[in-house]
């Protein structure tokens with residue numbers, strides 16, 4: 040029973056503003072995408088990877104991953120959900136024996152191997168869907184349309200959600216078959232069907248690189264880890 044990872048990498052990276060798709064932005068000479076895919080494979084728990092690339096950059100992205108023969112590239116879509124769906128559609132061809140699927144943002148390129156392993160193990164032990172989470176550090180307030188505070192939310196029950204998110208393959212397929220509106224994460228589609236979603240501990244290094252500030256943090260993490268992060 041193999042594990043396949045879907046890597047949505049077709050975003051424009053508007054908030055980062057690097058003038059190229061975010062997945063191709065280099066950190067210490069290696070793109071976020073290459074780091075993310077290599078990290079999945081280096082966990083020792085992922086055998087196949089399907090990357091959703093910007094539709095007009097499939098060849099560029101394929102060349103970027105040429106050193107990793109188990110990575111396959113498909114054209115992504117307009118929204119993250121569309122990109123994941125296209126990668127999911129390629130699983131039968133790329134990994135016909137897969138029963139466990141991960142969905143992992145290229146933008147979370149520094150996710151530690153331990154998080155990837157914990158997510159895979161939880162699915163293998165029977166969880167239909169698994170997300171890595173971190174406690175919320177800030178006080179969270181609900182505000183109305185005018186910006187006035189409505190309430191202070193009890194943060195003890197809140198978690199910030201990361202990737203990779205792990206699924207039994209048939210569960211993710213069912214969730215995507217039923218998907219209506221766009222969801223901000225894949226587990227949200229399982230929740231809509233009433234499916235159980237379990238959590239494992241996330242990690243600060245699995246941050247999503249969204250802005251130039253996040254990229255600076257990633258560069259610092261790499262510098263501290265001596266490029267072994």
Ligand SMILES: Nc1ccn([C@@H]2O[C@H](COP(=O)(O)OP(=O)(O)OP(=O)(O)O)[C@@H](O)[C@H]2O)c(=O)n1
Nearest residue numbers: 047048049050051052053054117118122145146
């Ligand atoms: N149509 C899209 C949009 C996003 N993604 C991917 O989904 C992940 C999370 O998205 P985000 O970090 O929001 O990336 P962007 O959409 O590129 O960011 P922005 O909104 O700043 O353009 C990224 O790896 C991104 O490449 C994708 O595959 N297809």
Ligand SMILES: C[C@](O)(CO)[C@H](O)COP(=O)(O)O
Nearest residue numbers: 119144200201202223224247
């Ligand atoms: C999937 C995700 O990374 C979990 O935190 C996040 O929801 C992606 O959101 P985005 O708005 O598409 O970046």
